[in-house]
Amino acid sequence: MKLAQHCMSAVPLAVAAYAATSGSLAAAFMAGASSVLIDCDHVLDYLLCNKRWGGLPHFFAMCDEGRLPRLYLLLHSFELVIFLWLLVGTGVAAAWGVGLTIGVTGHMLMDWVGNRHLVKQSFYWLWYRAANRFDGNELYLTPPDPLHAVANEAGRA
Numbered sequence: 197m198k199l200a201q202h203c204m205s206a207v208p209l210a211v212a213a214y215a216a217t218s219g220s221l222a223a224a225f226m227a228g229a230s231s232v233l234i235d236c237d238h239v240l241d242y243l244l245c246n247k248r249w250g251g252l253p254h255f256f257a258m259c260d261e262g263r264l265p266r267l268y269l270l271l272h273s274f275e276l277v278i279f280l281w282l283l284v285g286t287g288v289a290a291a292w293g294v295g296l297t298i299g300v301t302g303h304m305l306m307d308w309v310g311n312r313h314l315v316k317q318s319f320y321w322l323w324y325r326a327a328n329r330f331d332g333n334e335l336y337l338t339p340p341d342p343l344h345a346v347a348n349e350a351g352r353a
């Protein structure tokens with residue numbers, strides 16, 4: 197999913213969190229913020245793969261076109277979503293935590309549905325990415341050509 201789509205979804209998620217917590221502004225803020233900022237883990241993947249910051253256009257091109265050879269995306273994990281809902285369900289989470297959970301869950305569902313034409317169905321499980329060594333060649337439905345090119349060049353070398 198694109199950043200603009202996540203920004204637009206932040207509003208209804210914030211409203212949902214506000215309603216779910218009987219009017220907590222902290223919950224509304226955390227839902228909206230977390231539903232966008234969870235994508236910061238793309239920056240970490242980009243820096244790990246690219247070794248340097250190449251500017252925003254290069255960053256978005258690498259991410260949107262699926263050109264990162266390794267996909268760690270530690271925050272994009274259904275394991276995290278389950279953990280957060282356990283905190284909410286057991287009453288441990290404060291109102292802002294409920295908002296955080298709603299924001300993260302909304303983002304993950306949008307990514308899971310919206311990116312199903314790009315990545316394998318189990319992609320958003322951290323264990324699944326780890327089991328595939330976070331390798332883009334294994335995780336994308338159709339690995340982009342540069343990945344194949346790198347793999348082929350490595351095979352020839």
Ligand SMILES: [Zn+2]
Binds near residue numbers: 197234307
């Ligand atoms: Zn995302």
